[in-house]
Amino acid sequence: MTPSEFDSLADTVLTRIAQSLDESEADCDCETKGEGVLELEFPDGSRIVVNRHSAAQEIWVAAKSGGYHFRWNGSAWVDTREGGELFAALSKLVSRYSGSPVVLKGG
Numbered sequence: 001m002t003p004s005e006f007d008s009l010a011d012t013v014l015t016r017i018a019q020s021l022d023e024s025e026a027d028c029d030c031e032t033k034g035e036g037v038l039e040l041e042f043p044d045g046s047r048i049v050v051n052r053h054s055a056a057q058e059i060w061v062a063a064k065s066g067g068y069h070f071r072w073n074g075s076a077w078v079d080t081r082e083g084g085e086l087f088a089a090l091s092k093l094v095s096r097y098s099g100s101p102v103v104l105k106g107g
Contacts, residue, residue, distance in 0.1 A: 001072070003054055007036070008070060010052035010059060010093040013106075014038055017050060017090065020104040042097040050090070059086060063093050078107075 001009070007086040018038060021030045029041045049062040053069075059077055061068040070077040070086045077086035087106040094102045 001057060003057075006057045006072075007052065007054060009052075010036060013059060013077060014050065016106060017087075017104065020087070020106070021094070024094075024104060025081065026094050026102045027100065028094060040094065040097075041083070044097070046097045048090075048093055048097065061090065061093070063088075063097075065093070065096075085101050 014036065018030050018032070020038070021028065023098040027043060031039050031041075033039045033049075036054075040048040040050070046064060049060075051060050052058075053060045054089075055073065056069070059070040060079070061070070068089060069080045070089075071080050072078075078084070079086075079089060087104045091102055091104045094104065
């Protein structure tokens with residue numbers, strides 16, 4: 001995948017994450033911080049940062065519980081270590097930090 005194809009694909013998924021958070025009514029603020037970066041802030045001050053990492057062609061997620069790297073496999077963004085899907089992983093993290101169940105939809 002070319003760098004511009006990756007950036008376009010990553011920007012699309014970041015936009016979808018923000019839309020899905022808004023639709024879920026999760027108790028968090030989602031802000032775009034520069035190009036290719038989303039910051040989710042929760043009432044207790046916890047944060048999750050989701051950003052595109054163009055050099056590695058991955059979406060990176062940073063949270064108190066750790067860092068996660070997701071790579072496009074042709075049909076989904078998949079965790080490079082555990083094989084989980086990006087929206088499922090974010091749903092778990094957002095649920096944990098917001099204190100209520102949240103299901104984010106990728107599609």
